[in-house]
Amino acid sequence: AQSVSQHxxxxxxxxxxxxxxxxxxxxxxxxxxxxxxQYPGQHLQLLLKYFSGxxxxxxxxxxxxxxIKSKFSFNxxxxxxxxxxxxxxFCAVNLYQGGKLIFGQGTELSVxx
Amino acid sequence: EAGVAQSPRYKIIEKRQSVxxxxxxxxxxxxxxxYQQILGQGPKLLIQFQNNGxxxxxxxxxxxxxxxxxxxxxxxxxxxxxxxEDSAVYLCASSLAAAxxxxxxxxxxxxxxx
Numbered sequence: 710a711q712s713v714s715q716h717x718x719x720x721x722x723x724x725x726x727x728x729x730x731x732x733x734x735x736x737x738x739x740x741x742x743x744x745x746x747q748y749p750g751q752h753l754q755l756l757l758k759y760f761s762g763x764x765x766x767x768x769x770x771x772x773x774x775x776x777i778k779s780k781f782s783f784n785x786x787x788x789x790x791x792x793x794x795x796x797x798x799f800c801a802v803n804l805y806q807g808g809k810l811i812f813g814q815g816t817e818l819s820v821x822x
Numbered sequence: 823e824a825g826v827a828q829s830p831r832y833k834i835i836e837k838r839q840s841v842x843x844x845x846x847x848x849x850x851x852x853x854x855x856x857y858q859q860i861l862g863q864g865p866k867l868l869i870q871f872q873n874n875g876x877x878x879x880x881x882x883x884x885x886x887x888x889x890x891x892x893x894x895x896x897x898x899x900x901x902x903x904x905x906x907e908d909s910a911v912y913l914c915a916s917s918l919a920a921a922x923x924x925x926x927x928x929x930x931x932x933x934x935x936x
Contacts, residue, residue, distance in 0.1 A: 713864070743924065745927075751929070752825075752826075752913075752927045752928060752929040752930065753865075753913070753915075753927040754927075755924045755925070758924055799864050799865075801864075808870075809855065809867040809870050809878055810855075810857075810865070810867070810915075810925060811867075812864030812865050812866070813864050814862070814863050814864045815862075815863070815864050
């Protein structure tokens, strides 16, 4: 069965530090890849997505992610985090547009002011 | 554009009671999903509808969970009888089946079974 693995359960950073959250998936075929963010008390929001083309994807709020097919990875990055980035981050894949999303277990990011 | 509406926001019930959650997707979104998010885990799909037909319900515990999407618009998810392990946030999402726009999630219903 397809699965998504996020490397870190909880990450604590100081403001202005760089961020990289790992995500690996297990599926040999073509996938669509997503990063969602869930701010405290709010609903899941799409940060960025990759369907095809340039493997470096830019999303909202300065986030980007790189798809490395050979490593089955889709890591999320941000050069300089802010306190307002404190949230839970979920990596997800689906096998076709409109198909179900398979989520990782999430990474909680805490940014200290 | 209005988002995905869910109600109630919170529900506390005793085990063996029944409960129902309601979801109204974004207008025109043919595909509707119900996810279960247990604390500390990522959301897990319970059921997926395409219009009013079921596409995937392989992870739905059918002995106690049921869902319907009459008329292909809003949807109801029911649990009867509830167990302690059903305590979770129940998320509804919708999408255009063939769009690049991704999925839109509702705020969820937080269920506590005591």
